[in-house]
Amino acid sequence: APYDLVKTMRASFLVIGPLVARFGKARVSTPGGCAIGARPINLHLKGLEALGATIEQTHGYVEAKATKLRGAKIYLDLPSVGATENLMMAATLADGTTLIENAAKEPEIEDLANALNGMGGKIHGAGSDIIQIDGVNALHGITHRIIPDRIEAGSFVIAAALTGGDVLVKGARTEHLEAFLIKLKEAGVVLTPDESGIRVRRNGAIKSVDVTTLPYPGFATDLQAQLMVLMAVADGVSVITETIFENRFMHAQELDRMGAQIKLEGNRAIVRGVRELSGAPVMASDLRASVALILAGLVAKGTTEVSRVYHLDRGYEGIEKKLSLLGAQIVRVKG
Incomplete structure (x- = not known):
């Protein structure tokens, strides 16, 4: 290889x-x-x-x-x-x-x-x-349907919660997202699971919640950046503690460029919610930061341009097309 x-x-x-x-x-x-x-x-x-x-x-x-x-x-x-x-x-x-x-x-x-x-x-x-x-001597071929991507599903749940939409995330499995969904319910997001997926709605303002990333079945580090965007526009102050990776707050300074109020203290991010974010040119540092900045752009006033989005395609297939179908004004620009 x-x-x-x-x-x-x-x-x-x-x-x-x-x-x-x-x-x-x-x-x-x-x-x-x-x-x-x-x-x-x-x-x-x-x-x-x-x-x-x-x-x-x-x-x-x-x-x-x-x-x-x-x-x-x-x-x-x-x-x-x-x-x-x-x-x-x-x-x-x-x-x-x-x-x-x-x-x-x-x-x-x-x-x-x-x-x-x-x-x-x-x-x-x-x-x-x-x-x-x-151990066995040999394996044989099969047809196997892989499970839905729980991190992609969680990212779309955040998108719906941020924008106040009414979205059914098809295929999302609650049993794979329990810690994440508990925190969203605490934040005031209305979640209705059924056999086809999870319906997401917002009931009033988003409330701030504290989160600590942990190995599964704890809160996934791969959903930390997305949740930070939600907390950036929530009522109150939240504390996000990252225990898995030591360099996973690089999206915070880009969110600050959009008007967020985030203070970093070691492995903790203290997020003070603001009334609205403002569009700005920002740069993605990794896969989950990429999608977090796109989510921020959905609710920011004005236009947001996210560069280095080549990270995205490793974890989100055609995300701009899926968000467009939900009503987002988003295009991918070559260059």
Whole structure:
């Protein structure tokens, strides 16, 4: 997997586990992605070494080799989503049983396990902090529908709450967004879930709420920037505490350019709500900051121009088209 591909999307590194399990070797560039803080790959590599792979890092690439992976007990120092997924895929074709302790619990972990089990894998406990994988000799093809993107769904929920619209977010699953939805209800957003999705309406002014990001099932760090926009126009003062990444408030200074009142104190953002934001040229620093600035532009007075939106396409397909269908005045400008 060459640098030109892996540098743009961190998830590209997830090919190393299944490749070394299936073919006995893999050479993958070290990953890129959003500059939101330290996201080392050491947990991936330690886990693969525990499974019997030899690892070499040279010239910006990781090379993994193994005649045959073997089951092992792996403890993750942090409940890393990527490491859990990578090691779960590798262990599926390893000899014997693998236990991953302190595993990530995100819905995406469960969905991956369901797909692998459908292919003939034997994975138990996905969605809990201990996952057991009994290795099999081979997998077979299946047809699998992946779960809806809960972060994209949450972003559209925020869009509706910001603008006072009445929007049905089709496919959104409340069970994947519980901590997030609890905070929105506290803020005065009316949420009505049904079989088709979540209907979002606003009942009066938005109230300020305090939020702390946590690993799943806590409040997702990937929805922190979007919530900050909502709090920027809420009544009162809110405190947003970021515990997952140390560099994930870069959108705050861009929101300040639009008239928001945000004071940063280490890993805390103190947001004093204002009556309205004003359109301004702003620059996106990462994927979630990109969508946050677009959401701010929806309610800002005047025109907002967001540059460096190439981040967006990694997490939001045709967002300008979807928002336009909801009545937003938004266009993508080439240049």
